Amino acid sequence: MTTTRRTLLAAGAGLAAPGIAPALAQTNRWPEKPVEIVVGFVPGGATDLDARAVAPMLERRIGGSVVVVNRPGAGGEVALASVARARPDGHTLGTTNMPGLLTIPIERQAQFKLDDFAGIANMVTDPTAITVHEESPYRTLADLLAAARARPDAITYASPGVGTDDHLQLVLLQAATGTSFTHVVFQGDPQLMTAVLGRQVDSMGLNLGPVSANRDKLRTLAMAGAARSSFRPEVPTLKELGFDVEMASERGLVAPAGTPPAVLAKLREAMGDVVQDPAFVAAFRARFTEPRYEEGTAWFTRLRGLQEGYRTLWQRTPWSQR
Incomplete structure (x- = not known):
């Protein structure tokens, strides 16, 4: 095959698929910054x-x-x-x-x-979980729910935002148990952790990963995964506790x-x-x-x-x- 013929074939291929060359060129240039x-x-x-x-x-x-x-x-x-x-x-x-x-x-x-x-x-x-301070009077989820039933809107539950998995865990749990918590919003995990460790809130919804990585002075009462986590096998799921709530x-x-x-x-x-x-x-x-x-x-x-x-x-x- 001569150089001239190869050139003509390449040109013909470009005409047959005009979108290919610009797309490839763009990919080859990316990332430019x-x-x-x-x-x-x-x-x-x-x-x-x-x-x-x-x-x-x-x-x-x-x-x-x-x-x-x-x-x-x-x-x-x-x-x-x-x-x-x-x-x-x-x-x-x-x-x-x-x-x-x-x-x-x-x-x-x-x-x-x-x-x-x-x-x-x-x-x-990363399944969401319900966690309290290790010195909290609520040693089990049943304890926390009993307090919320006895004092509607008095027990605080913190999350990183409305509509997050941590918040929807609360929404579904309240609907399933007839309880009413006061929802408190923070901008991120560190602020949530600080609020619980400082006893500023009674409980928090936060994913099992960050809770487990920073578990000092924390007690996780339950998690909302489909099954217990291999990382925290001692933490029961909401489903096994009788609540049809799964959230991650x-x-x-x-x-x-x-x-x-x-x-x-x-x-x-x-x-x-x-x-x-x-x-x-x-x-x-x-x-x-x-x-x-x-x-x-x-x-x-x-x-x-x-x-x-x-x-x-x-x-x-x-x-x-x-």
Whole structure:
């Protein structure tokens, strides 16, 4: 084959598929600047630590720097809204928390919706738990519920935001038990932990991972996973205690909708590789958190199927005030 013929064939291939060359060129140029992972909670919380563990592993696979940016507020809405509005060029990514990703747009006129994003990957699942100070008079969940029945609205329950899994655990438990707690909102895990350790609140809803990683002076009464955790086998599930409540935080990574398919494909491939890295597994297990990888397309298909269930829950038990 002559050089001239090869040139003509290459030109013909480009004419046959005009979209391929620009897409490949765009992927080859990306990233052109640091990639930001926007976190909707304060530094030091579970979501923040997830992002900081993943960032250096993602850097090595995409060939560019990755930085974590914290934009706390409104249970994660501030950060997600900023990602939804960002230029869809692959340089702004966001962490997500379930169920807030679905519940925030249901409970209020939110600045984002699920379709504003493209899924890259779900990374972990972390069941929520009910925890008190180790010197609390409430030694069991039954003790805590008895106090709430005896003194409606007198027992405080803290969470990192309205519509979070930690808050919805309370909503469902109140509905199942006929109790009424006073819900107190903090911006992140460290503030929650400080409030409980300082005896400023009676109890808190917080995921089992961060509670287990910082268990000094804390007593976890129950957790809302489907089964007991291998990390904390002594902690009973709400289901085995007789309450049909299951709730966990799923934490993942998204890009703005409209991000070029070739860039999305590269990000998804990179994350598929990251979650198989022994360093990734070790980092998450060291924080008592189970990795749960789900590729972006399949993940978002499942999330769209869950939306109606949360709408039904909202109609039955609105959670914005409780």
